Amino acid sequence: MASPLLPPVMHSKESSTPFRARQARLRALMETRRVPAVLVTHLPNIRYLTGFTGSAGILWMGPRVGNLWVDPRYTLQAREQSDGVEVFEEKGGILKGAATWLKKNGVNAASFEASNLTYAQFQHLHNEAGDSLQLTPGEGLIEELRIVKDRGEIEAIRKAGKVTAEVFSDLLPQIRPGLIEQDLAAEIEFRMRKKGAEGAAFETIVASGPRSAYPHARPSAKALQECELVIFDLGAILNGYAADMTRTVFLGEPTRRVRSLYSAVLKSQEGAIRSIHDSTPTGEIDSVARRILAKQRLGKYFTHSTGHGVGLEIHEKPRLGKGETTCLKSGSVVTVEPGIYMEGFGGLRIEDTVLVGSEGPEILTPASKEHWVIS
Numbered sequence: 001m002a003s004p005l006l007p008p009v010m011h012s013k014e015s016s017t018p019f020r021a022r023q024a025r026l027r028a029l030m031e032t033r034r035v036p037a038v039l040v041t042h043l044p045n046i047r048y049l050t051g052f053t054g055s056a057g058i059l060w061m062g063p064r065v066g067n068l069w070v071d072p073r074y075t076l077q078a079r080e081q082s083d084g085v086e087v088f089e090e091k092g093g094i095l096k097g098a099a100t101w102l103k104k105n106g107v108n109a110a111s112f113e114a115s116n117l118t119y120a121q122f123q124h125l126h127n128e129a130g131d132s133l134q135l136t137p138g139e140g141l142i143e144e145l146r147i148v149k150d151r152g153e154i155e156a157i158r159k160a161g162k163v164t165a166e167v168f169s170d171l172l173p174q175i176r177p178g179l180i181e182q183d184l185a186a187e188i189e190f191r192m193r194k195k196g197a198e199g200a201a202f203e204t205i206v207a208s209g210p211r212s213a214y215p216h217a218r219p220s221a222k223a224l225q226e227c228e229l230v231i232f233d234l235g236a237i238l239n240g241y242a243a244d245m246t247r248t249v250f251l252g253e254p255t256r257r258v259r260s261l262y263s264a265v266l267k268s269q270e271g272a273i274r275s276i277h278d279s280t281p282t283g284e285i286d287s288v289a290r291r292i293l294a295k296q297r298l299g300k301y302f303t304h305s306t307g308h309g310v311g312l313e314i315h316e317k318p319r320l321g322k323g324e325t326t327c328l329k330s331g332s333v334v335t336v337e338p339g340i341y342m343e344g345f346g347g348l349r350i351e352d353t354v355l356v357g358s359e360g361p362e363i364l365t366p367a368s369k370e371h372w373v374i375s
C-alpha cells in the first residue's frame with residue numbers, strides 16, 4: 001500500500017505496468033542501436049523508467065535486469081515506488097556501489113548519460129570499476145522514448161494543463177493597474193497549489209510594459225500600469241508532470257498597432273497548432289509559425305524557437321526549431337509559443353501545451369485567448 005507521505009505511485013506490482021512497459025521499450029531500442037547497457041543518472045529518466053522519485057540514485061539497465069542504487073535515506077521509498085528493478089542500499093556512496101557491482105559481475109560495456117554525469121563522477125566510476133569497463137557517451141535513448149507519452153502520462157499533463165488554465169482564467173478578472181508583478185506571480189503559484197499541484201513547474205513569469213520584451217523576464221517589484229502589455233507564463237506540475245502556458249494581456253484600450261501585433265501572434269500560434277499531426281517534422285511547425293509572422297514583417301522580432309516537448313521536465317525533446325527533423329508522433333506533447341519582442345515597447349507571446357492526437361492537435365491548456373483586453 002502506498003504511504004501517504006510519498007507521491008502517488010501510478011502502478012501496481014503486476015506483470016504489465018507502465019514502468020515495465022517502458023523498460024521493455026528501452027531494451028528493444030538498445031538492441032536496435034546495439035547498446036549493451038545504460039547507466040542512468042538523470043533523475044527524470046530514473047523516475048520515467050522505475051517510478052522512483054527520490055533526489056539521488058543510479059540506475060543500471062542491462063539487457064535482462066535492472067538495478068537501482070540508492071543511499072539509506074531512500075531505501076524504503078525506492079523499494080515501495082520502483083518497479084521492475086532490484087533496489088540496492090549503498091551506505092558507502094551509490095557511485096561506488098554501482099561500480100563495484102559492475103566489476104563483480106564482469107560487465108565490460110555500458111553507455112552513460114554524457115550530458116548529466118560530471119567529469120569527476122565519470123572518473124570516480126572509472127577508477128572504481130577498473131579498466132575493463134568501457135564507458136561510452138550515450139545517445140539519449142530514454143529522452144527519445146519520452147517523446148511519445150503513454151496514457152498515464154497524458155492524463156497527468158492534461159490535469160496539470162487544466163489547473164494552469166483555470167488558475168489564469170480565475171485570476172484574469174482581477175488583473176488591473178497597480179498590482180505588483182511579484183505579487184501576481186506569488187498568487188498564481190499559491191492558487192496552483194490550492195488546486196492540487198505540487199507547485200509551479202518553473203518560475204512563473206509576470207512581465208509588464210517594456211519588461212515584457214524580455215522573453216524570460218523574472219517578476220519584479222514593478223507595478224502594472226495602464227496601457228501596458230503584460231506577459232504571464234505559467235505552468236503547474238502535477239504527479240511529476242508539467243504544463244506550460246503563456247497569455248499576453250493589454251491593460252486599457254489597445255491602439256491599432258497593439259491590436260494588429262496581437263492578432264499576428266495569435267494567427268501564427270493557431271496556424272502552427274493546426275499544422276501539428278502525427279509525423280509532422282518539428283522544423284515544419286516552426287516554419288509555419290515563422291512564415292505567418294514574416295508576412296506581417298514581424299519575423300525579426302521572433303527570436304526564439306517555436307516550442308519544446310513537455311512532460312517530466314518542462315523542457316524536453318523534441319525542440320520545435322529551425323531545421324529540426326524529429327517527427328511528432330501520436331502521443332507527443334509539445335508547446336507552441338511564438339512571440340515577438342520589441343526593445344523599449346514590449347513583447348507578446350501566446351503559448352499552449354498541445355497533445356498530438358491521432359485525429360489532430362488537442363490543446364491541453366484551454367484558457368481563452370479572446371479576453372486579452374482588460375478595460
Ligand code: ZN
Pocket residue numbers: 233234244245246351
Ligand atoms: Zn512557458
Ligand code: ZN
Pocket residue numbers: 244308335337351
Ligand atoms: Zn515553453
